[in-house]
Amino acid sequence: MEERMLLSLMVFSSLVVLAETIAQKPAIEIYSLHVDCKVTSRFAHTIITSKIVNRANESKEATFEVELPKTAFITNFSMSIDGKVYPGIIMEKASAQKEYDVAVSRGQSAGLVKITGRKLEQFHVSISVAASSKVTFELTYEELLKRQLGKFELLIKVQPKQLVKHFQIDVHIFEPQGIRFLETDSTFMTNELSEALTTVQSVKKAHILFKPTVDQQKANPELNETLLNGDFIVRYDVERGATAGDIQIVNGYFVHYFAPREMPVIPKNVVFVIDGSGSMAGRKIEQTRGALLKILQDLRPEDHFSFITFKSRVMEWKSNLLQATPENLASAAGFVQTLSASGGTDINGALLTAVSMLEKAEGLPERSISMIILLTDGQPTSGERNVEVIQENIQKAINGKYALFCLGFGFDVSYKFLEKMALSNGGIARRIYEDADAALQLQGFYQEVATPILMKIEMQYPENAIEGLTKNNFELFFEGSEIIVSGKISNDLDLLPVEIKAQTHTSDLTLKEAANVEEKEQIFQNQSYIFGNFIERLWAYLTIQQLLEKSISAQEEDQKKLKAQALELSLQYSFVTPLTSMVVTKPTGHQQMELANKPTEAENEKLRSIPVRAHQGLRSGAAVISAVRLRERMRVQPTAIEYPQLILQLPQQNEIICLNTGGKAQPSVHLLSDPEHGLTVTGKLGDRTNHFVHFEITYMNPPAQIHISMDEIVLSHNNESTRMPWTKSATSTVQGLKVSVEKERSVTALLTDTVTVTVSFIKFPDGFLGLYFLNTDRFSDKVSGVLGQFYSKAQFENNSNISQRADERLLNVSGLEHKATRQYMKDYRLDSTRDFVSCWSIDLAP
DSSP, X not given: OXXXXXXXOOOOOEEEEEOOEETTEESEEEEEEEEEEEEETTEEEEEEEEEEEEOSSSOEEEEEEEEEETTOEEEEEEEEETTEEEEEEEEEHHHHHHHHHHHHHTTOOOOEEEEOSSSEEEEEEEEEEOTTOEEEEEEEEEEEOOOBTTBEEEEEEEOOSSOOSEEEEEEEXXXXXXXXXXXXXXXXXXXXXXXXXXXXXXXXXXXXXXXXXXXXXXXXXXXXXXXXXXXXXXXXXXXXXXXXXEEEEETTEEEEEEOOOSOOOOOEEEEEEEEOSGGGTTHHHHHHHHHHHHHHXXXXXXXXXXXXXXXXXXXXXXXXXXXXOHHHHHHHHHHHTTOOOOSOOOXXXXXXXXHHHHHTOOSOOSSOEXXXXXXXXXXXXXXXXXXXXXXXXXXXXXXXXXXXXXXXXXSSSOHHHXXXXXXXXXXXXXXXXSSTTXXXXXXXXXXXXXXXXXXXXXXXXXXXXXXXXOOOEXXXXXXTOOEEEEEEEXXXXXEEEEEEEEEOSSSEEEEEEEEEHHHHHHHTTTOTTSOTTHHXXXXXXXXXXXXXXXXXXXXXXXXXXXXXXXXXHHHHTTXXXXXXXXXXXXXXXXXXXXXXXXXXXXXXXXXXXXXXXOOTTSOXXXXXXXXXXXXXXXXXXXXXXXXXXXXXXXXXXXXEEEEEOOSSOOSOEEEEEETTTTEEEEEEEOSSSSSEEEEXXXXXXXXXXXXXXXXXXXXXXXXXXXXXXXXXXXXXXXTTEEEEEXXXXXXXXXXXXXXXXXXXXXXXXXXXXXXXXXXXXXXXXXXXXXXXXXXXXXXXXXXXXXXXXXXXXXXXXXXXXXXXXXXXXXXXXXXXXXXXXXXXXXXXXX
């Protein structure tokens, strides 16, 4: 059966220039916007050029934003202002931060590269444009495209926000293997716009040109509104001939692409390890059930599988793996439909149980692949909770025998923890976003690993003739992906031999190929579609990516060496990577500095809690500060940051509120009541500390009270009381109300279909208790109280009534206005005292 080799090249570039408007015509006009993308043998080189003019008779602020792939490296940025060019300079991150600190101390601003979605990060810079002046922005980035599910897809996000006189997208593709299939698509295309689209294709080359006129761009002939708002997509496939892959050579550097076809599928043995803790309740567990039911349908008859669920304890569906027969699949589907969520999170125990299940499994196919797929949405809170100990335990237990894939659901997980654990055990980590399509994300990941066709792959090249060889040994190869190896040919070779050894389902495989160096070099001579040294840059890009990935699971000393090598290459080839920053100095009355850092996926969790704001003291509209840098600067002076009394997140808003209710001890503070859920929470401030030292949580159904003090937790029901000291972990349940104590950490009250109440136990510097709620979308609109009113009756207003400072806002709560000030405070919701939260601080009298 012939495999459909549809490749999909993922390059995202969203182009946005935001400006004020005067009547129907913008003051800041984009008169030219050009996207020039050259794709040469999987390596994409994209240049975005935006030219603007200020039509007003006074200075105006213009902001240039581009969304690019998280996997891309920015290589160049420049601004040309009235003929003078202000280039970006790529520096080692620490050196750039020093320059930035000096700039900040002078009241200057800094730009930001921030993560904006699943696959995107946003480059952002703003500039003050004098009356009648012109500015040209130019951004360049590069990316080695990864084959997933047999697809390459070029996606350009088009969003100019206004009509553009000269708008043009050029996509040049050069594939020496030959282009087998090519198509374009768009989410905004009309019959008239399609007339502006032309495609020219030959055997190995293609040119897609999209060049709409101003009239074609109009949504309505009478209005200056643009149709250009959405995705512009190019999909293509390449021909694949030689079984040993394709080798390409330019200027002494080679790249080898290997993606075999028509191989028998290797049976797999899969243990699904599913988090069933309380935080998975609601939509998460529903989506997980839906995804697993679909995944069960995709299992092949020769596959074996089982399920392990974990809460505060670990539960096995069956004691052994079962073959994917219709009967067993039907039984499994019934089990999946019963999955529920409550209790703690014992990740360590669950994974060790999964390893044990694979160890003792019987009747598995002789040549098969065993893997563990973990899905969790939180931190380990039961059993072993030290993530470093867990990582060590799992690596020791697996011992290279199985692959571990870790899926982190949402942003309460430690992605760094999951990523290191996966990479240390032959797998990968992936974040699942809490959106309506989370079930599809889970299914999509499974499809990537569902069809293994090779294992223990060795790509062998002459040792004495190759330098700087990238990774050339791979444990698994899945249908629809692609292996890429690159290096530098150090000796004068006429032929570059390669030998591939691997195991298939039925036999050992050996493939041999020899590339004629001179002939391969000739292929890329005088090709206007390519940029000359692309394979050398491809090699550098791939080497940096692999060094950074390897450093994640390396020991401290090795980690330093790996990062040092990656840094050297980043600087040599001018890549903005997690180890470098781009500094741009610009004039706006006085010199200002822009600093672009590249955030990692692990840093994304913290960045989400630090919204992008202008630096304190800067005028509104100035370029924003790097959130990463703010976080690092706060760690320098931790003593200046204190714990708030209360922390909450506004419903359906990415805004954190830190509340202080008053400075004196109160007999009792009415914090929250929700009559529809029969829940009331009160608290008492300490005599010697301006924090809460006692909470009382009252439920109507079941009729129960939970008294939480610095000494113990007392659960009262029907004149009976259960006492649980902080000195040990314990759980007590009455009529569905479950109270779980984690030793000297927290207590959680969980009741089905009601918000989850958690209280943190903070020992130092002065003992106190920290209250917070989970699943707050379950509050009714009748919730009230000092804290409760924020969940139903809080709305931010604009700054016009107080100041133009971006660190102050007005929050309207129950008809009263409260001044909110941006601050960085210690987060009692997290275990580490070094973690901070960026929040709007409000002093509120009870």
